[in-house]
Amino acid sequence: MNSTLEQRIQTFVQLGQALQLFATKQEWPGYACGLTEEEFNGVNDVIESAFTFNGWFTAANVRQALSAWANELTADKLTAWTKDHSYATSPKTIAVICAGNIPGVAFHDILSVLVSGHKLLIKLSSDDPILIPALLKIVGKFENDFELNYSFSKGKLENFDAVIATGSNSTAVHFHNYFGKYPHIIRQNRNSVAILDGNETDEQLEKLGNDLFDYFGLGCRNVTKLYLPIDFDLNRIFNGIFSFQSIATHNKYANNYDYNKAVWLLNNEDLLENGFVIFKEDKNIASPVASVFYERYENKEALLQHLKNHENQIQCIVGNEFIPFGNSQCPTLSDYADNVNTLEFLMSLNA
Numbered sequence: 500m501n502s503t504l505e506q507r508i509q510t511f512v513q514l515g516q517a518l519q520l521f522a523t524k525q526e527w528p529g530y531a532c533g534l535t536e537e538e539f540n541g542v543n544d545v546i547e548s549a550f551t552f553n554g555w556f557t558a559a560n561v562r563q564a565l566s567a568w569a570n571e572l573t574a575d576k577l578t579a580w581t582k583d584h585s586y587a588t589s590p591k592t593i594a595v596i597c598a599g600n601i602p603g604v605a606f607h608d609i610l611s612v613l614v615s616g617h618k619l620l621i622k623l624s625s626d627d628p629i630l631i632p633a634l635l636k637i638v639g640k641f642e643n644d645f646e647l648n649y650s651f652s653k654g655k656l657e658n659f660d661a662v663i664a665t666g667s668n669s670t671a672v673h674f675h676n677y678f679g680k681y682p683h684i685i686r687q688n689r690n691s692v693a694i695l696d697g698n699e700t701d702e703q704l705e706k707l708g709n710d711l712f713d714y715f716g717l718g719c720r721n722v723t724k725l726y727l728p729i730d731f732d733l734n735r736i737f738n739g740i741f742s743f744q745s746i747a748t749h750n751k752y753a754n755n756y757d758y759n760k761a762v763w764l765l766n767n768e769d770l771l772e773n774g775f776v777i778f779k780e781d782k783n784i785a786s787p788v789a790s791v792f793y794e795r796y797e798n799k800e801a802l803l804q805h806l807k808n809h810e811n812q813i814q815c816i817v818g819n820e821f822i823p824f825g826n827s828q829c830p831t832l833s834d835y836a837d838n839v840n841t842l843e844f845l846m847s848l849n850a
Contacts, residue, residue: 508577513641515572522566545633553626554751564602580832584846591660591848592618598665599626601714608663611841619649686837690723690785694818697728704739706825712743713828719814720827723786725793747775756789
């Protein structure tokens with residue numbers, strides 16, 4: 500990649516400006532956005548049709564993901580993120596195996612590779628086959644010969660120097676077996692939790708609904724487990740999240756709700772539910788879609804030690820002393836999946 504870091508940053512700043520237009524459903528603003536009217540409308544078509552490839556990818560969820568990226572792709576944030584790293588003088592080819600649980604979830608890896616000056620070999624997820632190509636096509640309008648910096652692999656991955664792969668616990672085993680001889684980052688299942696202390700305001704409990712329900716709860720940063728004080732009244736949470744009830748109108752979500760409820764009732768499990776989410780007391784961290792596990796605690800220090808002992812299962816923690824309520828799905832550029840610094844990994848390849 501012949502461009503300088505400053506040029507690459509400016510390219511992604513332009514992308515961020517374009518994504519803000521799509522996130523807010525703006526009309527084509529003219530050639531100043533860097534896209535023709537036909538190109539601009541083509542991106543909107545991709546946003547509106549994403550659900551035909553993945554029923555979870557509603558247009559609203561896709562635009563929410565684009566908005567999150569638009570907020571991060573600014574000159575100040577990109578410069579601060581990249582300033583303490585050295586960059587590729589002899590570019591390597593990095594294979595990125597994409598996840599597809601929420602819209603464009605692999606874009607952080609893709610951005611990291613491209614901004615670091617390496618080349619990119621992309622294995623798309625079958626659950627997210629059109630958003631990443633659409634984003635890269637936009638970037639190509641802002642940088643000459645950008646298409647030389649990346650390619651897509653449709654078959655067996657070949658001719659690469661390092662790997663970044665994201666998948667389930669079972670696929671991670673296969674990734675380690677196959678890619679273990681290469682420099683690699685291999686990620687597997689993680690979920691997020693919230694620790695309530697009883698001092699939460701009604702507004703905070705409403706924002707907790709975002710942590711639970713954004714992207715239908717499918718992201719690793721979505722809260723799937725609540726830790727509650729012994730005397731915490733669950734009705735406060737039900738009241739707080741009531742405004743999210745329309746989530747049950749989504750067919751796939753509703754099917755999960757009905758299925759999980761039926762299975763647990765057949766097993767005589769104790770449940771609390773309100774028509775759109777099931778609360779179940781359970782020691783596990785990862786709850787099925789349309790449900791939330793909860794557990795009571797008496798000693799906060801003991802709870803924190805317990806979570807530290809299981810940190811390989813936890814992506815992030817929401818709470819008064821942690822990530823603010825409502826912000827679990829608003830990661831910054833420096834909030835790395837599995838807490839592995841992707842830029843440092845990519846820089847190490849220069850040695």
